[in-house]
Amino acid sequence: MRWRPRSTASSADPMSAAVSSSASGWPRRRSKLLPAALWPLILLTPAIVSLASVSFYPIVNGFYLSFTNTSLITQEQEFTGFSNFLRLWSDAQFWNAWWHTMWFTFASTVLETVIGLGMALILCEAFKGRGLVRAAMLVPWAMPTVVTSKMFGWLFDGQHGIINYILLHAGLIDQNVNWYGSPDTAMTTIIIADVWKTTPFMALLLLTGLQTVPTSLLEAARMDGAKAWTTFWHIRLPLLMPTLLIAGLFRALDAFRVFDLVYVLTGGGPADSTETLSTLSYKVLFSTLEFGYGSAVSTAMFVTELAIAVAFCLYLMRQIRRAR
Amino acid sequence: MSDTGKGPRSGSKLVAHVTKADRRQFLIGSAGLLGAAALGIGTGLGTRPARAQGRAEISFASAAFFGKETFGDLIKTFNESQDRVLVKNIELPPPSSSTEVYQGLVQQLARRNGTPDVFSQDVIWIAGFASAGWALPLDEYFPADKRDAYFSGTLSACTYDGKLTALPWFMDSGMFYYRKDVLEKHGGKVPETWADMATIAAAAQKGGDVDFGYLWQGKQAEVLVCDAVEIITSNNGSILAPDGKSSLINKKEAVEAIQFLHDTINTTKISPQDVLSWDEEPSRQPFTSGKAMFMRNWSYVYPIAQDPKASQVVDKVGVAPLPSFPGGKSSACLGGYQLGVNANSKQREAAIELLTWLSSPETQHRIALNFGLAPTRPALFQDEKIKTEQPFMASLEKVFTGATARPITPEYAKVTLALQSGISKALVSGKVQEEMDALATQIDGIVG
Numbered sequence: 001m002r003w004r005p006r007s008t009a010s011s012a013d014p015m016s017a018a019v020s021s022s023a024s025g026w027p028r029r030r031s032k033l034l035p036a037a038l039w040p041l042i043l044l045t046p047a048i049v050s051l052a053s054v055s056f057y058p059i060v061n062g063f064y065l066s067f068t069n070t071s072l073i074t075q076e077q078e079f080t081g082f083s084n085f086l087r088l089w090s091d092a093q094f095w096n097a098w099w100h101t102m103w104f105t106f107a108s109t110v111l112e113t114v115i116g117l118g119m120a121l122i123l124c125e126a127f128k129g130r131g132l133v134r135a136a137m138l139v140p141w142a143m144p145t146v147v148t149s150k151m152f153g154w155l156f157d158g159q160h161g162i163i164n165y166i167l168l169h170a171g172l173i174d175q176n177v178n179w180y181g182s183p184d185t186a187m188t189t190i191i192i193a194d195v196w197k198t199t200p201f202m203a204l205l206l207l208t209g210l211q212t213v214p215t216s217l218l219e220a221a222r223m224d225g226a227k228a229w230t231t232f233w234h235i236r237l238p239l240l241m242p243t244l245l246i247a248g249l250f251r252a253l254d255a256f257r258v259f260d261l262v263y264v265l266t267g268g269g270p271a272d273s274t275e276t277l278s279t280l281s282y283k284v285l286f287s288t289l290e291f292g293y294g295s296a297v298s299t300a301m302f303v304t305e306l307a308i309a310v311a312f313c314l315y316l317m318r319q320i321r322r323a324r
Numbered sequence: 325m326s327d328t329g330k331g332p333r334s335g336s337k338l339v340a341h342v343t344k345a346d347r348r349q350f351l352i353g354s355a356g357l358l359g360a361a362a363l364g365i366g367t368g369l370g371t372r373p374a375r376a377q378g379r380a381e382i383s384f385a386s387a388a389f390f391g392k393e394t395f396g397d398l399i400k401t402f403n404e405s406q407d408r409v410l411v412k413n414i415e416l417p418p419p420s421s422s423t424e425v426y427q428g429l430v431q432q433l434a435r436r437n438g439t440p441d442v443f444s445q446d447v448i449w450i451a452g453f454a455s456a457g458w459a460l461p462l463d464e465y466f467p468a469d470k471r472d473a474y475f476s477g478t479l480s481a482c483t484y485d486g487k488l489t490a491l492p493w494f495m496d497s498g499m500f501y502y503r504k505d506v507l508e509k510h511g512g513k514v515p516e517t518w519a520d521m522a523t524i525a526a527a528a529q530k531g532g533d534v535d536f537g538y539l540w541q542g543k544q545a546e547v548l549v550c551d552a553v554e555i556i557t558s559n560n561g562s563i564l565a566p567d568g569k570s571s572l573i574n575k576k577e578a579v580e581a582i583q584f585l586h587d588t589i590n591t592t593k594i595s596p597q598d599v600l601s602w603d604e605e606p607s608r609q610p611f612t613s614g615k616a617m618f619m620r621n622w623s624y625v626y627p628i629a630q631d632p633k634a635s636q637v638v639d640k641v642g643v644a645p646l647p648s649f650p651g652g653k654s655s656a657c658l659g660g661y662q663l664g665v666n667a668n669s670k671q672r673e674a675a676i677e678l679l680t681w682l683s684s685p686e687t688q689h690r691i692a693l694n695f696g697l698a699p700t701r702p703a704l705f706q707d708e709k710i711k712t713e714q715p716f717m718a719s720l721e722k723v724f725t726g727a728t729a730r731p732i733t734p735e736y737a738k739v740t741l742a743l744q745s746g747i748s749k750a751l752v753s754g755k756v757q758e759e760m761d762a763l764a765t766q767i768d769g770i771v772g
Binding site: 072 | 423452
């Protein structure tokens with residue numbers, strides 16, 4: 001009877017079972033040295049340490065830096081409290097970048113979700129060559145963003161761009177538009193490039209979501225005489241909602257960090273009209289080497305992203321609760 | 325902090341004004357890169373144990389330029405030429421990644437342990453390194469009579485707070501390209517004022533000889549600051565006051581100059597709207613394909629314009645100093661890498677010996693021939709060998725005479741970001757005075 005608890009424990013926990021069976025002479029001595037409860041923790045230590053050193057430490061250090069005046073040039077490193085954040089609060093360039101980033105995140109996420117949903121609905125249907133289309137659809141997403149950026153740079157080129165050529169010949173514009181050279185069009189063009197690149201990713205996520213909708217429900221609806229639109233609105237969409245929100249959350253957080261497109265296409269110009277938080281913090285951190293203030297910009301980014309994530313999650317939880 | 329370090333490793337446009345020729349040569353030479361790297365290791369490590377006795381050991385760090393040879397080869401020659409000093413070559417990224425070169429140097433210099441003893445630096449970093457106390461003042465080693473041998477513009481870029489803290493090495497500057505054949509039709513005289521330039525450009529454009537009268541670089545990037553420095557200085561204006569503690573960018577001279585740039589797009593229409601998103605290469609392409617009359621750009625364009633495979637205008641291109649406003653003097657924005665000595669170097673005499681050798685007429689001569697980088701000593705432009713092998717470079721003496729440094733301030737990195745943003749806003753909106761006033765306030769806050 002004394003052995004019972006131990007044997008249940010090892011049979012319930014496959015990991016400790018594997019450990020104790022691997023060396024039959026060891027378990028007894030080992031269990032005297034260390035309580036069994038400690039073993040999982042010890043085995044997790046390498047993972048925890050490596051994760052903490054590459055992920056947790058930089059975040060904490062970034063937080064710390066944002067409260068200092070660290071600069072590689074002046075060699076200062078003193079704790080300055082909230083002064084970086086006060087400076088941030090009254091920094092027009094920061095707010096300019098903040099609004100651009102928010103607008104970019106909102107516009108690209110909404111467009112990508114709507115278009116991605118359309119693509120997913122088409123790809124969900126059975127038709128000839130579906131596998132090929134599904135694979136081809138992923139090509140833009142698989143391309144490195146810098147390549148996409150260069151490509152859109154040429155497509156929207158003010159002199160030789162094919163977009164200008166088509167629009168000019170279709171009579172929609174009466175002279176070449178310099179898409180990246182005008183504050184009115186530069187951001188829109190970057191959003192178009194991002195939508196082209198990332199919509200397939202959304203379509204893929206939503207497609208997997210659509211495939212979890214039970215066919216029995218759809219068949220039942222069809223037998224009741226429901227049209228395609230009704231089926232979509234009352235069966236597919238409600239059941240897809242959690243996937244949609246999670247995909248949207250992923251996309252929004254990813255879009256918020258936009259860097260490569262802006263960096264390659266416009267460098268933040270013209271007249272700061274495409275400056276985003278990532279490009280701004282890169283400039284502050286690595287051009288002026290003001291690590292303190294640059295970290296404050298990054299911290300502000302982090303806080304904003306956190307707020308976006310929390311908002312999404314709260315909404316998601318409410319949806320799930322209502323579904324129950 | 326989430327994106328710290330996620331930036332692309334490629335060079336930043338922010339401080340990348342360095343000659344594109346180097347980039348091109350880097351591409352061409354990249355095939356030989358492995359061999360060259362092996363050579364570098366050979367010089368740095370292989371020879372040291374054998375001949376280290378009694379020699380002062382120092383290190384030299386520089387951005388990696390490529391040509392017919394590398395800087396490692398230069399150092400090898402120096403090591404073999406004498407037996408007092410042994411130099412270890414530290415290779416930094418190529419000049420196209422100048423943000424990374426800058427970071428690398430700052431990190432090493434900030435340790436204050438004397439490594440590297442000698443380094444090369446982009447002209448815009450000199451004031452920052454000097455004010456941080458990392459660069460050794462060189463006045464006692466290079467008194468005034470020795471300095472006369474260099475271009476005065478380069479010397480002033482190497483001087484901070486009245487002290488010479490860098491020694492001129494090689495240079496580049498903005499210049500005025502024109503189409504000889506089209507100019508023949510329109511008077512044949514290279515314009516010396518901006519107004520004449522605009523008139524000829526408009527006439528050539530109207531006559532259908534070219535699509536664009538004048539091309540320049542208006543992208544919100546470092547090159548915009550270069551274009552602005554040139555045109556403002558050519559109107560006797562300046563970005564910073566002589567003491568570097570306040571801004572003069574909202575004064576009449578500077579505003580007139582920026583207004584002229586705005587007008588080239590909107591009033592005289594000699595420049596396409598596109599210049600607002602163009603840096604060097606996009607503006608070079610229409611010129612070498614024969615679509616433009618005039619262009620402002622760096623020296624790297626000339627070899628491309630003379631290459632029949634890449635150019636429609638072979639032998640039709642001339643180069644001159646940029647125009648100026650009436651009463652002003654032509655000005656060319658200075659670029660290039662200059663030499664410095666680490667203030668914490670423990671082998672000061674040896675460092676100075678290397679520095680002197682690197683900047684000597686002989687070494688500059690070799691760099692001109694083998695790397696295509698222009699000397700900072702005017703006398704070398706009269707050299708017969710340079711005249712035959714690099715005829716274009718030999719013709720640049722006049723252009724380099726007007727070389728003007730960008731604002732000399734330890735806060736340059738912040739000033740340039742403000743300038744890029746402010747000037748871009750002025751060019752886009754056309755509210756030049758208003759934007760320059762805002763910019764001046766911002767710069768005063770940075771340097772004041």
